[in-house]
Amino acid sequence: MNYPAWVIPGIDGGLIIALVSIIHVYIAHFAVGGGIFLIVTETIARRRRDEALLASVKGFTKFFLLLTMVAGGMTGVGIWFTIALVQSAGTSALIHQFVFGWATEWVFFIVEIVALLIYHYLWDRLDARTHLAIGWIYAAAAWLSLAVIDGILSFMLTPGRWLATGSFWDGLFNPGYLPSLAFRTAAALMIAGLFGLIAALRAKEAALRRFLARWASAWIVLPMLLLLASGLWYFAASEAELKGEMFKGFWFIGGYRTTILALSAALFAGGLALLIRVPGALSPAVVGLLVALGLGWMGSFEFLREIARKPWVIHGYLYSSGVLAKDLRRIDDEGWLEEARWARKFAKPEAGEDMLASQCLPCHTVGGRRDLAKLTASFDLHSMTEQLESQGDSGYMPPFAGNAEDREILANYIVRAVARKNGADAGSGATEKAPGEEEREGEPRERH
């Protein structure tokens, strides 16, 4: 409402965030765990004076650099771009609250980059001690950047005392902070093991291949135990903070939970199998499958976290509809159109279209995922209005923000212009005849 809404026909913003973030989160965790994996393995190789192992680590570093720095680093910036477009109000709130948190994370980020570049490019030129020191600096900086960002991520689900105090520290070190950090650290180590199998695949000599496969599998299996413990802790802490209402209204949540547990079991079994039955079980197909399962695992975890947070962007503070909790009552009294900046207030169908874009389309689409045209197909004006009145009770949809007149305008718009139609155009303005034309006299149209 404070910001315009980006409407892509048939695609909801959440899907775009999910696409960018799942890839990023997976690689970013690898960037953290992989740094520790590299430096520990290098230390072992140097202690044993194992030149072949050392060469493997060196070769793996190049792969690591190209994957984490290019795809990982750039999609990290990409998430930032994406959330600002899909959830401008939420992004603005996070940026203003945590600006120096982000700035601190950036310092770790640049130390990370410079350390990794030196670690890779000057591998042969630095003496062993300096090279190891640079490797440890990378690992520390990468983990510290996780330690900062984890505060902001967990804050969104469990802001805790921040809601009352507004203090940066209360927000950063929120009730979910430590369990989430333990969980993500364990995930990072496990993912390092998954990718570490690639180093084993590339090793030519049988003994080295066997060692690397065992070694990488151990990184999958052992962190799994920590993952299980911290996962339970994380879940319990969040559930306690949110008073047992984390998944309220989500009848399908069991499916997600089963998926994540099944994927965890598959990863554990795969890692264990490789640990016991190498090198027989080691093949590109098995490694590819495990890496893909890891991506699925990470993705289902992120989906679960996303669902747990609904209907909020920041729990108890900002709804996914861009409405602040503290403003809700006022908006209900005075009217959404009165409060909103990005709405054509004096033209009815247009106002309805703008309200739809702002309040519904952050999660729904017309013609795509969570299709409003289908979902509202059986509604008449009366039942649509009732739905808007009561939708906040569900637990997973935010309450409609606005007064009776707003509800009537939106319900009218949905029933007339959205429902049942093959409305791929609805919301983009194309269903209405040149909406807002009268307000823009003399201004050239700019369509591309």
Next chain:
Amino acid sequence: MNGVDLIPRPESLQVPSLVFRILLTITFLLHLFLMNIALGGSILNAVYRLRRKEIAPASSNLPTTIALAVNLGVPPLLFVQVLFGQFFYTSSVLMATYWLAVVPLLILAYYAAYLMRGKGARVGAAWSAISALLLLAIAFIYVNNMSLMLRYGRWPLYFADKRGLMLNLSDPTLFPRFFHFVIGALAGASISWSAWAHFRDKRGRGSDDFAKAAGLRLFWIFTSIQMLAGLAWLGTLPVEAKRLFMGGSAYATTLLLVGVLLAVGLLAHAIMGKFKIAAIILVPVMIVMVLMRDVIRSSALSEVFSAEALEVEPQYGPLALFVGVFAVGIGVLAWMIKAAFKPSGTAGGSK
């Protein structure tokens, strides 16, 4: 409907706006240095490889430069969102499709720069040209966003099409502004050749007189064009902004005068082949340019916005955390770079 009604309500700051302005200026300046080398360097490298059938000076550093330019782009983008979020988020949404395209374009440009390394002159030229074109596209998108955020009068066009396909093409300042950045990047990349040759020489890794001289020559050629492009940009500015530089504001006018004087001095020393002095003068020139850009932004928003008027709900702890970590970070970076450049026994080639 006019654009003023659409400007979102701003959020409060944790420390006075001046702190963010200073941080924004410094970090943007650092980003600009690296961005110039990455963008200008890719273009120069492509042209050089095609024409001379050999590898351009310093071109193997391009992927690293892109990585660092992106990294140093993070803090200015952060501080711009803190100070001007209500303008920046809005214009970003209005051109969302293009704005989001920056991310894949950047990934491709970055990988193309990696693919360029170690290739021969012709194949390398092709990869470098691809990388350069992608970076130019990103620059164009950026210039659109940074100017659209100031043109709130155009914002109501959103209601005709919400798909995020708006650009700021009708803005008379758009193309002069774009060319001013691109030519500046070419000039910056040129002098970076001389700097590269200078440091190689200093570290006893062989002198490259060609790179030193050609860099400086290209630098003064591009800088001369750059001054014209700057004047063109100035010429297309709204009357109110122009007036500020023509005596309307003592600060803005001084900036312009100092900028022109420094630029002339810069040009003279570059033509005389004095690399060191030219490189030293370049720093204040760029500072003045960044401050002038700030004057233009403030002027465009003067009727609806003043950073000083933003509400401050003071919290100094987070700032202290950042400053502390930053100080330690600088120390660690300095140690690592010193360790990296320490002369070593093995005379390994540059990799």
